[in-house]
Amino acid sequence: MSIAAALLAGSMVLAACGDSGNGGTPESPAGGDSETAEASDLRVGLAYDIGGRGDKSFNDSAAEGLEAATGELGLTDVQELAAEADEVDADKEARLRQLADAGYNAIICVGFAYAPALATVAPDYPDVDFTIIDSADATGDNIASYTFREHESAYLVGAIAALTSQTGTIGFVGGVETPLIQKFEAGYRAGAEAAVPGITIVSNYLTQIPDFTGFQSPQLGQAAAEGQYQTDDADVIYAAAGLSNNGVFTAAAAAGAQAIGTDSDQFLTADPSVQSAIIASALKGVGAAVQDFLTKVADGSIEPGNTELGLAEGGVDYVINDPAVQTAVEAQIEEFKQGIIDGDIAVPDTL
Amino acid sequence: MTASLRLRRFLLLLAAPVLALVISLVAVTLLLLAIGNSPGETFQTMLRTGTQPNAVVDIVNKGTFLYIAALAVAIGFKMNLFNIGVDGQYRLAALIAAGVGGAPGIPGFLRLPLILVAAVLVGAMWAGIAAVLKITRGVNEVLSTIMLNAIATAATAYLLQDGGLGVITGNSIGTRPVPESGWFPSLDPIARPLLGAFGLTPSPSKQVYGFLVVAVLLGIGFWVLVNRTRFGFDLRATGANPSAAVASGINVKRMILVSMLLSGAVAGLVGMPLLLESSGHNYSQNFPTGIGFTGIAVALLGRNSPIGIAFAALLWAYLDVTTAPLALFGISDKLSAIMQALILLAVVVAYEVVRRTTAASEQRRVARELGDDTAPAPTAGVEMSKASRAGMPTDKAESADRPGTADTGTRR
Structure with a gap:
């Protein structure tokens, strides 16, 4: 998919892991081996908003990104949890804490509803990398977020x-x-x-x-x-x-x-x-954003802050x-x- | 005699919920075995989660707003009014209270009282519509409150627009946050040392709702109102038998209005801990919905008694919180919903069983007191007790006065 390719290519350039064909930058000594070795320490938790997998749309594209990253980075421990209807923020907080407490060190929040919960929980787990899709409201040293110019x-x-x-x-x-x-x-x-x-x-x-x-x-x-x-x-x-x-x-x-x-x-x-x-x-490119986050966490190049993705970045696109x-x-x-x-x-x- | 009777009554009262818990635990165990999960591991995980500090606070906090919601429902139940509209009432109340609370130019010390008053008034007003419809047009409150829920949804959507009470930040819309002067004081200064005494240290951001105190006060108020006031007596009398209530001079229409207003006023407070003691301090598109409906289940489970509801709310919250991490162990987190449903079902069954047992034992007692030492056939006992409840002495007196009309008397 073009978006995935574009985003990944971008991340690869930034991450300086030169297997994207775009060529590496000077600070890219790392080869594929060390990347995989690092990735095996990566335990990924993914928290969906209500519905979870099966919507053939937003959530599923996050799942696709996760699957692609799982294959690419050789992830062995991936956990997905979905929100219940009629939740309060405390329930979302508890879900994120459960993942962090269980040792998942890269946690992905799918959907802007997680923003308040994430902002509360992230400071308690400085060693965990968090990301949230569709909201730039939660900020912190260990939060990278992705929004789109839909x-x-x-x-x-x-x-x-x-x-x-x-x-x-x-x-x-x-x-x-x-x-x-x-x-x-x-x-x-x-x-x-x-x-x-x-x-x-x-x-x-x-x-x-x-x-x-x-x-x-x-x-x-x-x-x-x-x-x-x-x-x-x-x-x-x-x-x-x-x-x-x-x-x-x-x-x-x-x-x-x-x-x-x-x-x-x-x-x-x-x-x-x-x-x-x-x-x-x-x-x-929800899936591409998920993949981008995991790739960067795996090679240690993840930076806090929001990444806004539009047509120019290949984050959104169309297909006929x-x-x-x-x-x-x-x-x-x-x-x-x-x-x-x-x-x-x-x-x-x-x- | 009365002491032992009281003890027996108390044990029977306790028997129902215990029986219900046992029935539902057995059912859940069978279910887990059927889907190939280990019940031991499942229950262990739940027990372990339930003792973690953050989970304990979550259970208490969830129990707090569920308790208030269930009290709101119970006020109506006491006089056979089914207020299904608690959901819409608290949502609309929370939104307007949030609008008031976020408004600029309110002196700090006035902010919190204004927010609470607004919430109570809006909740009461929304429930009051259903009451007025019932009094003036005879509209069943079940129908009107369901529809008012839908209207509340539309009204909140309208009010929450950008340019109305809503402000868009990024992809989210919500009211302006309530400034700190309007926040409800947390119970943390008292709760944290208390939890610490049990070796529990929740994360700093996990604080026990100060609204727990409000919930307790509401519970006490509810008990006093229902059991120790003229109004409470009228309430119970109207619930038990409306025609008898009218005959004894109770203004039933006034009772409907007042009890619906009270129910709505309490419902208005349901969203307050979520508004004033949760991270966002505003009413956003993520403001939780559906608490009013859970409140109905909790009120049923707690048999409309303030103590019973407290246990029911905590049990409900406990199941919600402790089943959440099951998904991490490959067990469906839907277990919570199934267990709650089973308990509710089991409670209905258990209370019916206990009610029949109580009735049968009372009949035996009555029969004994009437001097018949040989155990009477149960059916005869039922008729006996029914007759005495229906006011047999009066009938007897009547037929004694007018012997010829005895037949008509009993038929009537």
Whole structure:
């Protein structure tokens, strides 16, 4: 995957472990052997937010990154824990403490909900390296965090949707109306408007804070998408709703319409019966971030602080799965992408 | 006689929860064996976790807010009002209290009282809607409070928007944090030495909620109100028999309103330790939900008695906290939910068994006192006791006054 490759390549350069083909930097005497030897001491704990594995989206891409790193670094002890519904911060703190107390020395928090718990727990375990995905709020000497400019990839799929639409109406289905998902919508709207000025965009969120079931309810996603396809006459919908995306895909396939996935290349993991409806996905390198963190911890080059990843860093990207769409729009989308990377296009991150 | 009777009653009262625990432990053991886990290892892990200092504090803290939630539910239960809306009440109350607490320009000494008053008022008001609907339109409070939960969710989402009470930081939205003058004092100065005496030293950031004191005071207040006041008597009377309550001059509508308001007011306090004594000190999108529903289970488990609920809340918290690390040992952490459900189920069964046993033994006693030394058939005993409870003496007097109408009297 291009994101993983790009990020890893970046980390390799920084980490100065010269097997990425990019060549080593002067301070890179370490070969593959010593890296593996070091890695065997690495015990990795990964704490998911509610849901855990199986969402075919955000959490699963973290899991993919973990698996890739496990193979690459020769990790032998990897533990994954998932949050329960209706938790309090103390429960999340306890989970992180359990991992640290059990001797896991590289701990990954998947999801911004862990930020307060992490900020509380990390100072008590100075020898453990922590990371958190999607939040820069927890800071400390042993916390490295990763955030993404998701609005940049959303901008590109907004343009894809607008350019592909026949009816002149495109849709957006967000899981839960949080600032994070609004960021997706803001980018999507801007991209669509830039590609086809005056295009109609309909938008629905499945649930509101504090009801987070919108990320795990395919039936809600399906109902919202059916409404947009049938009532609003939309023919392309961008779904940013976690597991609920699968409902949007079902509705798209049933309506003979098109949908765009999010976070990972959802065409690859979708049910074959709905694959034909998925024309593209906005990509977010959650797995690559996990891999980047573990690689750096393994070779000791990890630095505290936040890493923000956008198109320029290869942290977010897009993929087009439908050959016809690819032929029709790819050149234009690449132009937009270059514009964002060069800073000629400023993508808004709020509505 | 009364002393031994009292002892027997007490033992029977104790028998139900013990029986329930035993039943559920056996069921969980069988379950663990069935899925191929070692019950010994599982229970050992739980026991070990339960004695770790941080876990002890977690159990007490979780028990604190579960206790308050269950008390809120129990107030309604005492008069057969099913307040399912505790969840929405505490969430809305916590959000608005957080909004008040984070507002600039409030003098420091006023901040905490204002936050608590706001929480109590909002909780009471939200529950009050259900009460007014019931009194004026006869709307069942189960339905209205469920719907009010959904409306509370929508209302909090609306209020928590950027530009409203919400402030976006990074990928998260929440209210402005409550400044330190509004924080609830921690119990740490007392609790830490106390825990230390037992050889427990929790991490510095792990502090026992000062709200534990509030929970205890609420429990005492609840007991006094229900058992030692005119209002409490009316409450229990209305719960036991609404028509009889009306006949004896109790204003049932007023009782519904007052008890729902009280229930909601207590519910408003549920979120306070989480708001005023947890790391963020604000109401964010991660503010915990669902405590109101757990409160219903805890109130049922504790049989609506302030002491019973305290044990139930601590047991519930204990199971929650001690089952969490099981996943590290390859045992499903869902065990907690299964165990809690089994205990609840077992409690219902055990209380029914104990109730029947008590009834049967009372019948035997009554039969003995009436001079019939040979043990009576149980069915006869049931009828006897039912008749005496239904006010047999009055019937007798009535039929004695008007012998010809005896048949009508009994049929009535």
